[in-house]
Amino acid sequence: MKTALITGISGQDGSYLAEHLLGLGYRVYGVVRREPGAMRWLAPIADQIELLYGDLRDTTSLEVAFQKAWPDEVYNLAGQVFVPTSWELPEQTFDINVGGFARLLKIVEGLKPDTRVYQASSSEMFGNVDGRCDETTPFNPTSPYGVSKMAAHRLCEVYRRRGIYVVGGILFNHESPRRGAEMVTRKITKAAAAWQRGDRSKLKLGNVGARRDWGFAGDYVKAMRTMLQQPAPKDYVIGTGESHSVADFVAQVLVELRALNAGRFTFSTIDECVEIDPHLLRSGEILDLRADATRALHELAWKPEVDFPELVRMMVRAEVEALRQ
Numbered sequence: 001m002k003t004a005l006i007t008g009i010s011g012q013d014g015s016y017l018a019e020h021l022l023g024l025g026y027r028v029y030g031v032v033r034r035e036p037g038a039m040r041w042l043a044p045i046a047d048q049i050e051l052l053y054g055d056l057r058d059t060t061s062l063e064v065a066f067q068k069a070w071p072d073e074v075y076n077l078a079g080q081v082f083v084p085t086s087w088e089l090p091e092q093t094f095d096i097n098v099g100g101f102a103r104l105l106k107i108v109e110g111l112k113p114d115t116r117v118y119q120a121s122s123s124e125m126f127g128n129v130d131g132r133c134d135e136t137t138p139f140n141p142t143s144p145y146g147v148s149k150m151a152a153h154r155l156c157e158v159y160r161r162r163g164i165y166v167v168g169g170i171l172f173n174h175e176s177p178r179r180g181a182e183m184v185t186r187k188i189t190k191a192a193a194a195w196q197r198g199d200r201s202k203l204k205l206g207n208v209g210a211r212r213d214w215g216f217a218g219d220y221v222k223a224m225r226t227m228l229q230q231p232a233p234k235d236y237v238i239g240t241g242e243s244h245s246v247a248d249f250v251a252q253v254l255v256e257l258r259a260l261n262a263g264r265f266t267f268s269t270i271d272e273c274v275e276i277d278p279h280l281l282r283s284g285e286i287l288d289l290r291a292d293a294t295r296a297l298h299e300l301a302w303k304p305e306v307d308f309p310e311l312v313r314m315m316v317r318a319e320v321e322a323l324r325q
């Protein structure tokens, strides 16, 4: 039986990954900062995992958690993930996203160097690129968040040269009903659930022309684990290869609401339900991100199962159901 230690286990990716690994027979430990009561996604598997207190900014806490778990695989999914916050708190973003990963790598190298390490790298490292991005596309980040992820990604490379099995999974945006409420897809589907119950207020958004390659988080965590089972460590891009605009996402949400509402009133156009708030426009906005995941397809046999309409449907229905309850 393999043992995995997951930082960020209470978040979207951590909770899906924990479920996936349990299904494969892993023993799963998770590092958490918050009270267990706050972890709603972990409730169904709470009795199958062991939670250890730890903070990526605190070396000792990580060391103690690592010693306790003594893992074969570490998945570093914790982080400060929201781009606007990285402008407000750039130093904290670096301490968590870069310093935290550096602390983990030092612990692995010092205590158990055969541990395999997965780092949550990000498509934000690429910045504005024409066309699809693969593992050879140069990085050109446009926010402190993107720079922090690039720095951590470079740490993967240098520790790999010292013999540690460490991979950076360059995941494009991946969503689900468990996505953080500050991210645009969840913000829209939460509003949609209110609209479905008759709320007529407009949702404030920023740049609705921005395009992202949105996939389903449950598909993406499977790629993380597969990356750690390869003969040699390598970085992989993970995404669907298609991008949609924020406006497309809203339009697809309205399609879902119409299907759910069966004849009753729903908004028919984005102008009826969305207003642009200039404060939500971003400096250094990345206008379009699209993955070329050919390497993952060929070497990991990975491809996404959930397409864009299905992702939107899943998120809208979960939110409507949550509000109904």
Ligand code: GDP
Pocket (backbone or CB within 6 Å): 083, 124, 173, 182, 183, 184, 185, 187, 204, 205, 206, 207, 208, 210, 211, 212, 246, 280, 282, 285, 286
């Ligand atoms: P990101 O790609 O990691 O920054 O994920 P987000 O979900 O935060 O943002 C995706 C895209 O949606 C970005 O281009 C944002 O500028 C755009 N966007 C437009 N309006 C909003 C909004 O109100 N909130 C967020 N989070 N993003 C928005």
